[in-house]
Amino acid sequence: MPTTAEAYHHEGPDRYESLDAATTVLLEALRPRRGRRRSLPDMRWMARARCRGLDPDIFHPPDEADAGEAKEICAACPVREACLEFAIELREKDGVWGGLTADERRRLIRRRRRRAQAAARRAEAGIAMR
Numbered sequence: 001m002p003t004t005a006e007a008y009h010h011e012g013p014d015r016y017e018s019l020d021a022a023t024t025v026l027l028e029a030l031r032p033r034r035g036r037r038r039s040l041p042d043m044r045w046m047a048r049a050r051c052r053g054l055d056p057d058i059f060h061p062p063d064e065a066d067a068g069e070a071k072e073i074c075a076a077c078p079v080r081e082a083c084l085e086f087a088i089e090l091r092e093k094d095g096v097w098g099g100l101t102a103d104e105r106r107r108l109i110r111r112r113r114r115r116a117q118a119a120a121r122r123a124e125a126g127i128a129m130r
Helices: 021-030 044-048 068-075 080-089 102-129
Strands: none
Touching (some): 080 102
């Protein structure tokens, strides 16, 4: 079985050099199965995250109503948007990412999908009218 470094194609040998052990676990979870190769999302933003080095339990509260502390940390984070998009891209189902709980991310995804569908219908209608 290939190592994480062998399984991924990325630009340059030091792209993920500064990431911590938790990120290494995440990279391993993302490793493609059955010999397929895929590129990893750019994760350099993690090095600047305010949550770096904090107790992960803060970001995985037992109930979403208890996510206040995590949301406060995220609110002042310089990479909040990158974190949120990363969680959405990976379809992260647990925890607070980018200041949103799993339920809030699902609602955001649905809103985005509805907007994209409405825009596609409008574009299609515009083409049909010509």
